[in-house]
Amino acid sequence: xxxxxxxxxxxxxxxxxxxxxxxxxxxxxxxxxxxxxxxxxxxxxxxxxxxxxxxxxxxxxxxxxxxxxxxxxxxxxxxxxxxxxxxxxxxxxxxxxxxxxxxxxxxxxxxxxxxxxxxxxxxxxxxxxxxxxxxxxxxxxxxxxxxxxxxxxxxxxxxxxxxxxxxxxxxxxxxxxxxxxxxxxxxxxxxxxxxxxxxxxxxxxxxxxxxxxxxxxxxxxxxxxxxxxxxxxxxxxxxxxxxxxxxxxxxxxxxxxxxxxxxxxxxxxx
Amino acid sequence: xxxxxxxxxxxxxxxxxxxxxxxxxxxxxxxxxxxxxxxxxxxxxxxxxxxxxxxxxxxxxxxxxxxxxxxxxxxxxxxxxxxxxxxxxxxxxxxxxxxxxxxxxxxxxxxxxxxxxxxxxxxxxxxxxxxxxxxxxxxxxxxxxxxxxxxxxxxxxxxxxxxxxxxxxxxxxxxxxxxxxxxxxxxxxxxxxxxxxxxxxxxxxxxxxxxxxxxxxxxxxxxxxxxxxxxxxxxxxxxxxxxxxxxxxxxxxxxxxxxxxxxx
Numbered sequence: 203x204x205x206x207x208x209x210x211x212x213x214x215x216x217x218x219x220x221x222x223x224x225x226x227x228x229x230x231x232x233x234x235x236x237x238x239x240x241x242x243x244x245x246x247x248x249x250x251x252x253x254x255x256x257x258x259x260x261x262x263x264x265x266x267x268x269x270x271x272x273x274x275x276x277x278x279x280x281x282x283x284x285x286x287x288x289x290x291x292x293x294x295x296x297x298x299x300x301x302x303x304x305x306x307x308x309x310x311x312x313x314x315x316x317x318x319x320x321x322x323x324x325x326x327x328x329x330x331x332x333x334x335x336x337x338x339x340x341x342x343x344x345x346x347x348x349x350x351x352x353x354x355x356x357x358x359x360x361x362x363x364x365x366x367x368x369x370x371x372x373x374x375x376x377x378x379x380x381x382x383x384x385x386x387x388x389x390x391x392x393x394x395x396x397x398x399x400x401x402x403x404x405x406x407x408x409x410x411x412x413x414x415x416x417x418x419x420x421x422x423x424x425x426x427x428x429x430x431x432x433x434x435x436x437x438x439x440x441x442x443x444x445x446x447x448x449x450x451x452x453x454x455x456x457x458x459x460x461x462x463x464x465x466x467x468x469x470x471x472x
Numbered sequence: 473x474x475x476x477x478x479x480x481x482x483x484x485x486x487x488x489x490x491x492x493x494x495x496x497x498x499x500x501x502x503x504x505x506x507x508x509x510x511x512x513x514x515x516x517x518x519x520x521x522x523x524x525x526x527x528x529x530x531x532x533x534x535x536x537x538x539x540x541x542x543x544x545x546x547x548x549x550x551x552x553x554x555x556x557x558x559x560x561x562x563x564x565x566x567x568x569x570x571x572x573x574x575x576x577x578x579x580x581x582x583x584x585x586x587x588x589x590x591x592x593x594x595x596x597x598x599x600x601x602x603x604x605x606x607x608x609x610x611x612x613x614x615x616x617x618x619x620x621x622x623x624x625x626x627x628x629x630x631x632x633x634x635x636x637x638x639x640x641x642x643x644x645x646x647x648x649x650x651x652x653x654x655x656x657x658x659x660x661x662x663x664x665x666x667x668x669x670x671x672x673x674x675x676x677x678x679x680x681x682x683x684x685x686x687x688x689x690x691x692x693x694x695x696x697x698x699x700x701x702x703x704x705x706x707x708x709x710x711x712x713x714x715x716x717x718x719x720x721x722x723x724x725x726x727x728x729x730x731x732x733x734x735x736x
Contacts, residue, residue: 367559368563368565370557371563374531374533374559375553375556375576375580375628376552376553376581377576381580385568389567467566467608467609467610
C-alpha cells in the first residue's frame with residue numbers, strides 16, 4: 203500500500219472516530235431530550251429513536267447479521283453492481299475507443315454522447331421497466347447504462363488525449379496502425395480510462411439504491427433502506443447507510459490500489 | 473558531379489513548404505541540399521527558420537508544397553523506419569521499460585523475441601544502461617532518455633538518422649556529455665545523420681558539414697566543412713581551428729539575421 207493510501211486511511215479513520223464520539227454524546231443526550239413520538243402522514247408513531255444510541259445500533263446490527271438479512275443484502279446488491287459494472291464498462295470502453303479513434307464515428311456519436319451525458323440514467327427507469335420487465339434485467343441494465351456513459355466519455359477523451367509525439371514516433375519506427383493501437387494508444391489512454399471507471403463505480407452504487415426500489419424485494423440494500431423508512435426504524439436506516447458508505451469506500455480503495463499497480467510507469471507527484 | 477564523388481543518400485531539390493492558415497506561413501523556400509552517404513550534417517539556423525519543417529519533410533511526415541525530396545533516388549512519400557527520426561519533443565514511451573522501448577522498432581518489423589533481445593542487449597551495453605533494462609523511463613535523466621530514443625531508432629538499423637535538436641532541452645553540462653555520448657555511438661555505428669540544432673558549438677563539435685539556413689522562409693545561406701579529426705576529444709572544443717571556424721560561422725549568421733545581431 204502506498205504512502206498516499208495509508209495517509210488517506212489514517213485521515214478517514216481519524217475523521218470517522220471524531221464524528222463517532224460526537225454522535226455518541228448527542229445520542230445519549232437525545233434519549234432524554236428528543237421526542238419518541240412522531241407524526242407521520244396520518245397517524246402518530248411511538249417508540250421512535252430519532253438518534254439511536256450505540257446500544258440500540260449494536261442490537262439492530264446483531265439482529266440484521268444473525269437473521270442473515272444484512273449479509274445476504276450485501277451479497278445480492280454487490281452482485282448486481284458487479285454485473286452492471288462489467289457490462290456497462292466493457293460496452294462503454296469499446297464504443298469510446300472506437301469514437302476516439304475514428305473521426306467519422308465521432309461525427310455520428312458526438313450529439314448522442316452530449317445528450318446522454320446530461321440525462322440521469324435513473325430517468326430511464328420507467329422505460330426500462332416497460333422494455334426489460336419488472337425484475338433483475340432492468341436493474342442491471344440501469345446500472346450498466348450509467349456506467350457505460352461515463353466509461354464511454356472517459357475512453358473517448360483518453361484516446362483523443364494521446365500525445366501526437368508518441369503516435370509520430372511509433373509511425374516513424376515503422377509500426378502498423380494495429381500495433382500503434384495496441385502498444386501506444388491503449389496504454390497511453392489507460393490511466394484516464396481507469397479514472398473514469400472509478401467515477402462510474404461510485405455512480406453504480408448511487409444507481410443501485412434507487413434501482414432496487416423497482417420490484418422491491420429482500421434481500422437488497424436498497425429495499426432494506428426503503429423498509430426501514432416505512433416502519434420506521436432509524437437504527438436500521440443508519441446501518442443501511444453505513445453499509446453502503448463502507449462498500450463504496452472499499453470499492454473505491456480497491457480501484458485506487460489497482461490503479462496504482464497498473465500505472466507504475468507514470469511519474470507520480472506527492 | 474564527378475564519378476568519384478560520394479554517393480548521395482538524401483537530396484532536397486528546390487524544396488518549399490507553406491503552412492496553410494490565415495495568413496499562410498512560408499516556412500521553407502527553394503531549398504536545395506544533398507547529404508552524402510555516412511555524412512554527419514548539421515542544419516543550423518535561428519529559431520523558427522524551418523529546420524524542423526525540413527526534417528519532418530525528410531522523415532516523410534510532411535509533403536513539400538514545392539520541389540521534391542529523394543532518398544536513395546526515390547522520392548519520399550510517408551514515414552519509413554529507413555529514415556530513423558527522433559522528434560524534438562520527448563517521445564520515449566513512458567509505459568514501456570527501457571528495453572521494450574529499444575525493441576519497439578524491431579517488434580514493428582515482426583522480429584522474434586530472441587533476436588530482438590540480442591539487439592537491445594548490445595544497445596543497452598553501448599549506452600551503459602544494462603542495469604536499467606527493466607526500468608521505466610521516469611527513472612532516467614532527460615539526457616539519457618533522449619539517448620534511448622536515439623538508440624531505439626538505431627536498433628532498426630536505418631540507412632540514416634534524422635535528429636531534431638535532441639539535446640535542446642538540456643542544461644549545458646548535460647548537453648556536452650550527451651554530445652560525447654552521441655559521437656561515441658556514431659563512431660560505433662556509422663550512419664548518415666541529419667542533425668538539427670541552433671547551437672553553433674554543438675554543430676561544429678559533431679558534424680562533418682554545417683548547413684546554415686536563413687531566417688524564415690528558410691533557405692541555404694552557406695555551408696561549412698568541418699575538417700576536424702575524429703574522434704574529437706574535449707580538447708577539440710578549445711583548439712584554434714575550432715575557434716576560427718566558430719568565428720566564421722557566427723559571422724555568417726550575424727550578417728544575415730537580426731535574431732543573432734550583436735551576439736558574435
